[in-house]
Amino acid sequence: MVHLETDIFIIGAGGSGMYAAIAAARNGAKVIIADKSMIGRGGATIMAQMTTAAALGDEEPDHWTMHLEDTLLAGRGLCNEELSSVLCKEAIDRIREMDDWKVGWARKNGKITGVGAPGHRKPRCVYVDFLNTGPAVAKCLRTQIVRNAEVTRISGLLITDVVVEDGVVVGAVGFNLADQTPVTIAAKAVIIAAGGLTRLYSRNSASANMNGDGYAMALRAGAELIDMEFPQFFPIGHLAPRLVGMDPIMWDPFRYKLGGRLRNAKGEEFVHEYGGQDEGKYLTTRDIISYAITKEEEAGRATSNGGVYLSFEHLLEEELRSAFGPVIDRLAANGIDLTKRPIEVAPIAHYHMGGIKVNSRMETSVLGLYAAGEAVGGANGANRLSGNALVEAFVFGERAGRFSAIYATGKQRGWSNKSGIRHLDSLNNLISCKHSDDPEHAELGQIWAELQNLMWQNVGVLRTGLKLKKTLLRLRSIRENLEEVTPAKGQAFNLTLQDWFDLRSGLLTAEAVTLSALNRTESRGAHQREDFTETKQSFERNQSISLDRNGSLNSRFVTSKNFSELKNAR
Template identity: 55%
Template sequence: MTHLEADVLIIGAGGAGMYAAIEAARQGAERVLLLDRSLIGRGGATVMAQMTVAAAVGAGDHWEHHLADTLTAARGLADPSLAALLCEAGAECILEMDEWRVGWARAGEGFAAVQAPGHDRARCVYVDFLNTGPAVSRTLRAQVQRVGPAIRRLGEVAVTDLVVQDGTVTGAAALHVASGEALTIAAPATIIATGGLTRLYARNSASANMSGDGYALALRAGATLVDMEFVQFFPIGHLAPRLIGMDPIMWDPFRYKLGGRLLNGAMEDFLDRWGGDAEQGRYSTTRDLATYAITKENEAGRGSPHGGAWLSFTHIPEAELRAAFGPVVDKLAANGIDLTRDCIEVSPIAHYHMGGVRVDTRMRTDVPGLLAAGEAVGGANGANRLSGNAITEALAYGRTAGREAARMAAAGPVRGFAAGAALDLLRAQGPVANTAAMVARLQRVMSADVGPFRTAAGLDRAAAAVAELQAELGVAPPGAPGQPHDLARLDWLDLRQMLLVAAAVIRAARAREESRGAHQREDFPEMREEWRMNQLLRGEGLALSCQAVPA
């Protein structure tokens, strides 16, 4: 298995990738190849999501109301057409998932829904408060199987480069991790559905394969990235005490359902001190403001013992806690946490990326043959993603990309495929290197100087550190090719992508001299109207330009 051919190649098998595969097959593509770094449907962000999904499917709601809230959260930088597609097609996908028996919770004749921060009404649906993402992934996996032989699934494949011939993407080169062999795939339509870049940070909420691969693949192929500076930090990621076998972002739905209180080290409410609402029993402060408030309380010396904030449910009666948390109460007890008695510590954690590959409303990039879907896409969420929009975006954009890819594939197979330099890299042998230690160094650099709050001096330090790591990395992966499960070699290939993506984030963050949404410059603390524009990056040299926000 050294060369494969497909009508549609999908890189990444999370929510966006699986929906794309289903739709491409439904639209007539007979050979859909679904690749993933891990097992199909069990890696990425969708399967880890334990919260809610925003969709205007309730009585009295409409996707245009959802769109208005999405654009407000985006702080003036969203592409309205992409945001509208997210909201309108997303609602259709939620209804189709219901037909596929995902198990959305019910309230009477309709869906049960909660009102998450930034929404004007209750429109965030769920399966249950700890199982929404796994249920979505399980349902999509089952649907992929029902489609049958049109979809071929292949796990443990790390795509390292897209193959570009005469300006058109004609497939990819990859490492088959289980065997250590190089693999090439020819396809007239390729979809990047690799998710975000949270692995760049030491504390993050997604699976370990979210290294920003798709952004690097797109750049090297000649596609454009947009708004790479906007990394969303989830404000209340679990910090302490130690929590085993549970998602670090599990607290959010319980906080806004039950009114969990955020308190500083002196056990005082503090969100209104930093521009948030005086919450009075209900969670209403958006993620960027909550992140800002927690960080500033710590800088003022009022943080919790481990450098975060206290989250307290001690004012909630035990019966109400059990009704809301169910078996989670017992899982927490096994971790030594009694919510009727104990506060837990939370702090910001890298969670999502608003920027990404620039596409049109059919998910086409500016390179023929290449599309993108899900979190890999930039533009819809502007400077700050609205709570609940991530899975909606994955489903809506996956379906759209799959439909367009099938149309592109109908033109016929790739002719004269040649991978060239991409294969040479996979077959090269470089000196032994501690690549895991280098990954950890990059994560520390990004967390320290390219986190929620940035300065010119910190970004310059980060840029220098990334350049030093790039020089140290060299031009060839360590060890001999062809070794199964060679993690040092895989980490080298990951670092090659991660360093390019980190440099892209730093470049865009250094240029944007204002604070807006998830990008906060402490040396430019105000949002400035002249910066109401999108930043574009092109090529491995990261040529930067600006454009007006689409009307």
């Protein structure tokens, strides 16, 4: 076993975790940042290829309060206004700070340039050319932490649990993926920066390590989650033809920049039929377009692959080349010529608006436990605007690092010889359990496939009470029986132990999403109920969810505190 000690321990090294590490270290803390993947190379941050939103106002007048108004409007009444306002205001500082760190924001006439996106009234989405934003951002933050002597980086460490004693966080427990060595970390504060949950859906834009670990860890540690019924479905995820090595959501900026047309299998434009004002304007938000495409599919007007067409055929080759730049050659390498044929697109699970409930210092309800990035819920309400997720990772990461370091100053670590014993025992039991000769790995794989299909079919873009209830029962039963499924034999590079823990988190998180979706008997933003199609004033409330001692989830609706003075701040 390996034991480590630090002031601040950060779970997850995407944009939010790395920013938290930088901020904690510059506020005087010693930091360990760990990732089950490679530091700064796993999760969503490095996959994001497009934009990050901030009201810089460099090219044309803009103000963070206008960004806030757009965010609140898109959030359909459910944003935690305090978090949204922090997000929009401090986005500017973070983008400028990263500019100082030479991230490489695209510029015109020497000024950082921004593009428009649906729901943003100003062209405030900054980027790194061409489709390079995520990799550039990840590299920039990696460089900062590599240079920082106060930050220790650990790749390939899967954290299974946050350790809490007498209501206070004392550290965390996990194991080294390469050889299954248990690892304990004593810390004064822990930050969960473990990203989202979209791997729970069979159609997703995620990497394999986004299975809701952070949400499940927070629940088990005694923290609350909020608005779990709101995974975001990205409407025009790439469907066909085959596209290798490119972001499945890459079509978005080109669509609104160039006026890409969405048509059903009959060749008709349809978004306006569902309340979107799309034709010629391309301003319709993600929730409405996802709904419209799913309804077209349901009505039998989908393409043979089950999506709709996105066409750029009305444009000249020169226009396409000037907008797509070198991307046009990467498309050609995939056999895609946009002047000759449309591509097919359909919704995919992409992001999570819900998450761990925090205040604006990123504190959860458990003393010493913080959260950051996509793991946090509330800032984007029922629907997120393009570009608000990366910036959420930077802003909330910086805050979590700063406030946790302030909290840790002058404190002693609470870890004792007995800390984490319960978690270590169950980890050791799993490592040393008796295996049958069955191919257990396949069994874990089958459960994953069932989970993803259940979530896509029944807890996806369109939901009904009946399907949600059925799914909830099935998820509970699989979760209750997971102990009987064991990882395969062998210690070196045996990833089935990871599969087991991924499933344990995935099942609990999926159950939280399903239960919340069942309880919200209305339609709002990304949550669309076919049996309750109206948006109801009485549901303009957040839903909070927690785990009781018996391992059951309980949910309740709460009225979030709105900060009316923010509306007058301009």
